[in-house]
Amino acid sequence: MKLLLVEDDRELRVTLREALAVEGYDVLTAASLADARAQLAHAGPIDAVLLDLGLPDGDGEELLQALRRERSTPLIVISARQVEGQKIRLLDAGADDYLVKPFGIGELLARLRVALRHRGTVAQPALTLYRRAGLEVDLAAHRVKRDGADVRLTPTEFKLLARLVRQAGQVVTHRRLLADVWGPDDTEQTHYLRLYMAQLRAKLEADPAEPRVLLTEPGVGYRIAEPG
Amino acid sequence: MPLRTVTPFLPWIAIGSLTGLAWAGWRLRGAWASLRAAQRAAQLERAQREFGDLMRDAERPEAHAHELLKALESLAGLPVAAVLRPSAGEQELVFGEPDANALAGLKLCADCGRALGPGTDHHAGEPDLYLPLRGRDAALGAVTLRGIGTEALAPDQFAHAQALCDQMGLALQRRRVQDEARQAGELAQVQSTRNAMLAAISHDYRTPLATIMGSASSLQTQGERLTPAQRKELADRIVDETARLTRLTDNTLQLARLGAPGVAALRCDWESAEEIVGAALRRVRRRPDGERVKARIDPELPLLWCDAALMSQLLDNLVDNALKYSPAEATVELVVRRVGEEALFAVRDRGPGIDPAWRERVFDAFQRGDLAAFAQRPSGAGVGLAVCRAIAEAQGGVLSLRPRGHGGCSFEFRLPLRAAPELPEAPI
Secondary structure, three states: OEEEEEOOOHHHHHHHHHHHHHOOOEEEEEOOHHHHHHHHHHOOOOOEEEEEOEEOOEEHHHHHHHHHHHOOOOEEEEEOOOOHHHHHHHHHOOOOEEEEOOOOHHHHHHHHHHHHHOOOOOOOOOOOEEEEOOEEEEOOOOEEEEOOEEOOOOHHHHHHHHHHHHOOOOEEEHHHHHHHHOOHHHOOOHHHHHHHHHHHHHHHOOOOOOOOOEEEEOOOEEEEOOOO | OOHHHOOOOHHHHHHHOOOHHHHHHHHHHHHHHHHHHHHHHHHHHHHHHHHHHHHHHOOOHHHHHHHHHHHHHHHHOOOEEEEEOOOOOOOOEEEOOOOHHHHHHHHHHHHHOOOEOOOOOOOOOOOOEEEEEEOOOOEEEEEEEOOOOOOOOOHHHHHHHHHHHHHHHHHHHHHHHHHHHHHHHHHHHHHHHHHHHHHHHHHHHHHHHHHHHHHHHHHHHHHHHOOHHHHHHHHHHHHHHHHHHHHHHHHHHHHHHHHOOOOOOOOEEEEOHHHHHHHHHHHHOOOOOHHHEEEEEOOOOOOEEEEHHHHHHHHHHHHHHHHHOOOOOOOEEEEEEEEOOEEEEEEEOOOOOOOHHHOOHHHOHHHOOOHHHHHOOOOOOOHHHHHHHHHHHHOOOEEEEEEOOOOOEEEEEEEEOOOOOOOOOOOO
């Protein structure tokens, strides 16, 4: 697995590179936008990109846009900027995930695993059978079970659940969920989401007040927990 | 006193030189004229003194512009207009009804600080006379006597008019100086509060930094002599204290953002209390003591209009404080329910409670700029509670502290409810 790590701070770059190398990743590094562009153009196939935003010669966001015009290489933003609006914009622009500095290596590895699992699978779901905490979602058969018993979902509930499962482990923004489930005219109706997520949790979670599967990312979107 | 009462004396001289009677008459007239002149001078002087007194005591001299205009109008029998510049940055104040031409003249006169128009050395051919309101080193406005033409003021009247104008100018200047002194004082106050806040922030940063430094340097210098369990404990402590520093940084930034002038951009939306609390619980459960938190949410709560990220920060801070400052085994309750037209979020602990004298101050102890008081503040009264209150108020809510019956605190956030939006036709 070959990764490109774009980070201008030397200490953090070295720390992350070593930690990732211990996990068996082959890590290329870049300290600027120009550096990163050169690596992407000449280093052959790259499996995933870790991208810092504040780079000395520009904003990492430019690289995300340029990359997304050509390929669907998984990309995780690592940024010191804790701004919900920006997080949403980058996720909508095609970032697979957004980690705010400082983060633990465990968290980075988990997000990276998820992003790599979804790589190249924009059209086709990475998995059609989702299992976690007694919940089983079979996308192909349109069937949902909890602790082995069939659960009846309305068509909208199923569409919403299926959309989250397609990106299991990754946050899906409100706007994206609304566009994909209700249509492009309803992207502002976040209260629909609140209602349907509450219904889904009531049917699928052991304790809807403390969900383990259908997780909320406050102000950003929802995430269905990684399968397993 | 109208200008045109100036008596033409010359004919009397001619007649008076012919006869003794006329001579006596002339003497009489002369005396009469000197008397009149003395009277007029006294009158002008009195008027000046009175206006001077008024200006001396005036807190806002510009409020007396109409008195100045009236005095000049009765002196010249002409319409008067004025421009005043009471403070350096602000807009000019215009009095009377100057047309565009007169306004330009007033500005020019105020800018150059010299009298312009008939009877002066500048623009003597103009029909209007312009007099500057002179302060100590610059003019702070000007007046114009409209259409005075060739019948310029008599020298004593001219001097009188200029003296009145200068009294206004000096008063305006005095006010400017006072304003500037007050602003400088306020700025110094802000500066000293900010310095105290910076001192308080760095104090709060030092505690976790000290733990990190201690643990990391122990690993660095004693690493080989430590057992694996000891090494893990030190590493865990570094991670925990880094998380604490991160929260402190987030809080400091948020406080700066919400405290900045202008309305901070909130990202309000229809949010579910259950989801906000669910996400907060998920975060707190990662802590070793996170299981102590018990949540109860009223299932009938409607959707809330609020900023989910801010709400998360508010709950995280309150729960963190409650866990940190209460006994290791005690439960921390997180309760959300409807009270009238408000949603009530309460975080309740069984800690030592807070002294009544501090119940209100605990939210701004950090911002007071009083370092002695800051050193004696109750536990937890740092940037965390200050940002909680700022978050509560930014969303139109209220954060308060209530002592609990059998010891401990209840931090309570009340958020006004709004009429919830229409939902799609269910079930779909």
